[in-house]
Amino acid sequence: MSATRNPTDWKSDVMQKRIARRYAAERRFKLMGLFAVMLSAAFLAFLLFTMLGNGLRGFTRTEIALQVDFPASPLLLDPANITDQGLVGANLPMVTNEVAKKALGPDADALLSPTAWTSIRDAIKADPKILSRTETISVPASTVIDLAAKGKGSPQAEAAVARLKQQGVLSTGFNASFLTGSDGTDPTQVGIWGAFKGSLLTMLVTLLLSFPVGVATALYLEEYARKSWWTDIIEVSINNLAAVPSIIFGLLGLSIFLNFMHLPRSAALVGGMTLALMTMPVIVIAGRNAIKSVPPSIRDAALGIGASPVQVVFQHVLPLALPGILTGTIIGMARALGETAPLLMIGMRAFIATPPGGITDPATVLPVQIFLWSDEVSKGFVEKTSAAIIVLLVFLLAMNGLAIYLRNKFEKRW
Amino acid sequence: MTGPAIFLLLAGLGAIAWVSARARALRLQTVARTSGRRDAVHSLPGYHGWYVALWTLIPAAIFLAIWANVSPGLITQTVLSDPAAQSLPADAFSRSAILGEARNIASGAQAAAFNPAAQALVEPYRSAISEYGVIGAVLALVLAFAGGAYAFTRIRPDFRARTRVERLVMASLLIASLLAIVTTLGIVVSLLWESIRFFSMVNPVDFLFGTKWSPQSAAMGYGNKDAFGAVPLFWGTIFIGAIIAMVVAIPLGLMSAIYLTQYARPQVRKWMKPILEVLAGVPTVVYGYFAALTIAPALRDFAVSVGIHGASSESALAAGLVMGVMIIPFVSSMADDSIAAVPQSMRDGSLAMGATTSETIRKVLIPAALPGVVGGVLLAVSRAIGETMIVVMAAGLAANLTLNPFSSVTTVTTQIVQLLTGDQEFDSAKTLAAFALGLVLFIVTLLLNIVALRVVKKYREAYE
Numbered sequence: 001m002s003a004t005r006n007p008t009d010w011k012s013d014v015m016q017k018r019i020a021r022r023y024a025a026e027r028r029f030k031l032m033g034l035f036a037v038m039l040s041a042a043f044l045a046f047l048l049f050t051m052l053g054n055g056l057r058g059f060t061r062t063e064i065a066l067q068v069d070f071p072a073s074p075l076l077l078d079p080a081n082i083t084d085q086g087l088v089g090a091n092l093p094m095v096t097n098e099v100a101k102k103a104l105g106p107d108a109d110a111l112l113s114p115t116a117w118t119s120i121r122d123a124i125k126a127d128p129k130i131l132s133r134t135e136t137i138s139v140p141a142s143t144v145i146d147l148a149a150k151g152k153g154s155p156q157a158e159a160a161v162a163r164l165k166q167q168g169v170l171s172t173g174f175n176a177s178f179l180t181g182s183d184g185t186d187p188t189q190v191g192i193w194g195a196f197k198g199s200l201l202t203m204l205v206t207l208l209l210s211f212p213v214g215v216a217t218a219l220y221l222e223e224y225a226r227k228s229w230w231t232d233i234i235e236v237s238i239n240n241l242a243a244v245p246s247i248i249f250g251l252l253g254l255s256i257f258l259n260f261m262h263l264p265r266s267a268a269l270v271g272g273m274t275l276a277l278m279t280m281p282v283i284v285i286a287g288r289n290a291i292k293s294v295p296p297s298i299r300d301a302a303l304g305i306g307a308s309p310v311q312v313v314f315q316h317v318l319p320l321a322l323p324g325i326l327t328g329t330i331i332g333m334a335r336a337l338g339e340t341a342p343l344l345m346i347g348m349r350a351f352i353a354t355p356p357g358g359i360t361d362p363a364t365v366l367p368v369q370i371f372l373w374s375d376e377v378s379k380g381f382v383e384k385t386s387a388a389i390i391v392l393l394v395f396l397l398a399m400n401g402l403a404i405y406l407r408n409k410f411e412k413r414w
Numbered sequence: 415m416t417g418p419a420i421f422l423l424l425a426g427l428g429a430i431a432w433v434s435a436r437a438r439a440l441r442l443q444t445v446a447r448t449s450g451r452r453d454a455v456h457s458l459p460g461y462h463g464w465y466v467a468l469w470t471l472i473p474a475a476i477f478l479a480i481w482a483n484v485s486p487g488l489i490t491q492t493v494l495s496d497p498a499a500q501s502l503p504a505d506a507f508s509r510s511a512i513l514g515e516a517r518n519i520a521s522g523a524q525a526a527a528f529n530p531a532a533q534a535l536v537e538p539y540r541s542a543i544s545e546y547g548v549i550g551a552v553l554a555l556v557l558a559f560a561g562g563a564y565a566f567t568r569i570r571p572d573f574r575a576r577t578r579v580e581r582l583v584m585a586s587l588l589i590a591s592l593l594a595i596v597t598t599l600g601i602v603v604s605l606l607w608e609s610i611r612f613f614s615m616v617n618p619v620d621f622l623f624g625t626k627w628s629p630q631s632a633a634m635g636y637g638n639k640d641a642f643g644a645v646p647l648f649w650g651t652i653f654i655g656a657i658i659a660m661v662v663a664i665p666l667g668l669m670s671a672i673y674l675t676q677y678a679r680p681q682v683r684k685w686m687k688p689i690l691e692v693l694a695g696v697p698t699v700v701y702g703y704f705a706a707l708t709i710a711p712a713l714r715d716f717a718v719s720v721g722i723h724g725a726s727s728e729s730a731l732a733a734g735l736v737m738g739v740m741i742i743p744f745v746s747s748m749a750d751d752s753i754a755a756v757p758q759s760m761r762d763g764s765l766a767m768g769a770t771t772s773e774t775i776r777k778v779l780i781p782a783a784l785p786g787v788v789g790g791v792l793l794a795v796s797r798a799i800g801e802t803m804i805v806v807m808a809a810g811l812a813a814n815l816t817l818n819p820f821s822s823v824t825t826v827t828t829q830i831v832q833l834l835t836g837d838q839e840f841d842s843a844k845t846l847a848a849f850a851l852g853l854v855l856f857i858v859t860l861l862l863n864i865v866a867l868r869v870v871k872k873y874r875e876a877y878e
Contacts, residue, residue, distance in 0.1 A: 022770055022773070023770070025770070025772060025773075026770040026771060026772045026773075029771075029772035029775070029776075030673070030677050030771075030772065032669055033669045033670070033672050033673025033674075033676075033677055034673055034677075035669075036665065036666045036667075036668075036669035036670045036673060037669075037670045037673050037674065037678075037686055037690070039666060040666055040670055040690055040693065040739070040742050041686065041689055041690065043693075043739050044689065044690075044692060044693055044696075047696070047700075047701075047704050050704065050707075050708055051700070051704070054707075212590070213590045213593055216586065216587045216590030216591065217587075217590050217591040217593070217594060219587055220587040220588060220590065220591040221591060224584065224587065225591070233595060234591050234592070234594055234595060237594045237595050237597070237598040238594045239867075240598060240860060240863065241594060241597060241598060243793075243796065243797075243859065243860075243863045244601065244800075244856065244859065244860075245797075245799075245800025245801070245802070245827070245855060245856075245859055246800070246802065247800065247802045247827050247830055247831070247852070247855075248601060248605075248800070248852055248855065248856050249601075251601075251604065251605065251830070251834075251848070251849060251852045252597075252600055252601050252604055252605075254834065255604040255607075255608060255849070256600055256604055277597050280593070280594070280597075281594065284594070308576065308580060309580075310580040310583050310584070314583075334695070335695075337697075338695075338696075338697025338698070338699070338700075339697070340697070340698065340699045340802070340803050341698075341802035341803055341806075341827070341831065344831055344834075344835055345830075345831070345834055345835075349835060367697055367699040367803075368699075370699050370700070370703060371699050371702075371703075371803065371806075371807070374699075374702075374703045374706065374707075374807060382707070385703060386703075389700050389703065392697060392700070393696070393697075393700070396695060396696075396697070400695060
């Protein structure tokens with residue numbers, strides 16, 4: 001067999017086809033990559049748009065202007081002497097119902113929110129003088145009417161809305177009580193302030209516990225500890241804690257904090273302690289990286305002019321590493337803010353209609369509130385859940401934005 | 415005396431101790447300097463201040479912590495020795511109920527008594543509480559003064575206050591770092607403890623290999639043997655977390671990483687990488703709500719329209735798909751790291767031989783980076799099977815052993831939440847089962863993490 005090999009003829013049809021095929025594969029591969037990125041981004045966009053589309057309606061509320069002729073109504077209240085007890089005794093729900101029937105027709109029951117009477121009560125409380133005249137008070141419409149006014153109701157409800165619009169009593173406005181209220185059974189009346197305050201208290205406890213301990217641990221491991229089996233154990237347990245599923249921390253909180261230490265159930269204190277255990281490893285890992293990036297020359301210089309090891313760390317290393325530590329802390333806190341499962345374990349899923357007064361009061365937090373509302377049967381809760389999600393996402397975005405800003409502003413490259 | 419008042423008083427004492435000790439040290443050291451004994455001066459005055467302040471505060475604080483635990487017992491004893499307590503019933507349960515009620519009224523936690531016997535004890539309780547409160551406060555103040563005075567007398571120009579304060583700082587740093595070990599131990603001990611109690615009621619073999627899960631029937635008294643077979647739960651967890659979610663996350667995550675690192679222009683990369691990372695920052699409860707509200711109904715309608723049997727509104731597919739999307743950035747960043755760790759020379763060699771970029775990636779980079787990618791996938795699996803809210807909201811509660819992704823399955827985490835959020839006594843096998851499930855979950859995620867980290871580390875070493 002002759003061993004003469006001709007040089008490859010690149011111009012031949014076979015070779016040209018082969019190259020074309022390879023280039024096509026190249027383009028296909030690149031397109032697949034682009035497709036993967038685009039699909040992921042599209043999913044994120046779809047999620048955000050769904051939440052925005054459902055949630056923005058949750059910030060508005062449909063109200064019905066109700067003409068209340070107080071002197072003619074069967075209210076037994078003395079304008080000069082309005083007390084809470086008197087208002088309870090006055091049977092406002094029934095009176096409201098009668099007034100509404102007179103103004104809006106026999107089906108008024110279905111038009112007004114079951115808690116519409118509280119608006120009248122608040123109006124009387126704010127100004128008792130209205131008891132002696134006819135006053136127009138805006139009361140929240142029922143969920144059915146509310147949804148129909150926003151274009152999502154049944155044909156009957158749409159008809160009722162059209163009739164109310166003709167009477168000119170229907171208005172849709174910003175729902176301030178969504179930002180100031182607490183959990184409730186009536187979707188037109190619920191608000192997120194209670195859950196939000198619970199989240200703030202829980203985060204405060206988490207920060208106060210996890211930040212000092214996390215920073216101290218990072219300083220000890222990075223600056224003082226000599227490498228030994230002992231520090232190895234510490235390191236291994238911190239890395240493991242960072243990877244343990246969050247629900248396990250909930251089990252820990254349940255069996256140690258609640259059943260063993262008998263701390264109050266569903267309180268911000270216990271929630272904060274549980275989340276602090278979760279957040280601490282994040283802070284330690286971020287803190288160690290930040291401390292590691294401080295150049296040794298700074299330590300050497302400080303030691304050289306006579307500072308003690310503690311002075312070196314607390315007066316030189318720590319201030320320089322602080323921006324990095326803070327960035328890690330904010331990211332860890334943002335994760336804790338969105339955490340739900342461990343808090344369910346320690347009983348923070350109770351129905352709580354008043355904002356907590358302190359860290360030992362029963363409280364709920366924003367993500368748990370979202371979970372609770374998502375379980376509600378009433379259709380009005382769908383937009384409230386999405387609205388609460390928007391609030392939560394805005395806060396997470398703000399925290400992460402702050403972390404990025406801090407990193408860009410203060411991060412030093414030596 | 416109330417708690418906050420004592421704390422304020424102690425803080426004030428500490429501040430006074432700091433200021434006066436610092437002033438004294440400064441004066442003594444100035445005298446020493448002016449009289450020519452410069453080398454006899456050791457610590458800065460501030461350290462003397464801290465030394466005395468800490469001696470003032472720490473003994474008193476330790477005493478108060480002990481006192482808070484001891485004094486309730488002393489108070490109860492005093493009340494029991496009161497003549498009004500002679501009429502208390504003998505059995506321990508109703509006795510402690512009455513005592514608890516009286517205590518609540520006396521401390522203001524409860525407005526009025528339901529039990530007349532408790533009402534009679536309120537006055538003794540109130541006086542005992544205030545008596546022991548005063549005793550505690552006085553003892554704490556005495557300790558604070560004694561500690562402060564002792565430290566104050568030790569101030570000399572050459573006293574090594576800094577050394578001592580720094581020793582305390584070091585000790586507190588060490589204690590803080592021990593907390594990580596304590597937490598790990600706490601997890602292991604609490605899970606083990608409750609699990610052992612569970613396994614004393616239910617045979618571990620029945621639990622690990624049984625195929626019937628119905629804790630509700632066990633709670634109703636049908637026996638434990640057939641109620642706690644966890645295999646359907648393990649299957650549901652693997653089906654959702656390790657199969658469906660990974661089918662979504664691995665191709666999308668890997669291809670995103672390849673595109674962003676190998677093809678995308680720097681400008682595109684700079685924007686797309688953070689956008690993908692947002693996917694990992696969205697709280698899981700939001701994903702769960704999205705899966706339950708939007709994805710699951712759409713999938714069910716689709717399944718019904720193509721005629722699949724057993725389609726449910728809570729499906730494994732909905733939970734798995736959304737979980738997969740959540741994991742994408744995780745897989746993508748792990749793949750990114752391991753591809754970046756492949757030596758440039760290998761890439762250059764392949765390109766120089768005339769391979770196209772995609773051929774280089776498929777035939778050289780991916781095989782070389784495979785151990786790192788596999789490690790990343792294992793970490794992602796460990797995260798997916800520990801994920802709770804998505805499956806709680808979207809996967810359902812029925813313990814089915816099924817291969818149909820459109821039917822409802824349940825997972826370990828869902829059942830933990832389900833078992834522990836009802837109202838039942840804490841000692842039943844039903845609630846303890848949650849801890850046994852937690853133990854299994856903990857062990858499996860731990861093993862996955864250890865194996866994954868080992869694989870990644872081995873592979874890094876191979877190229878260093």
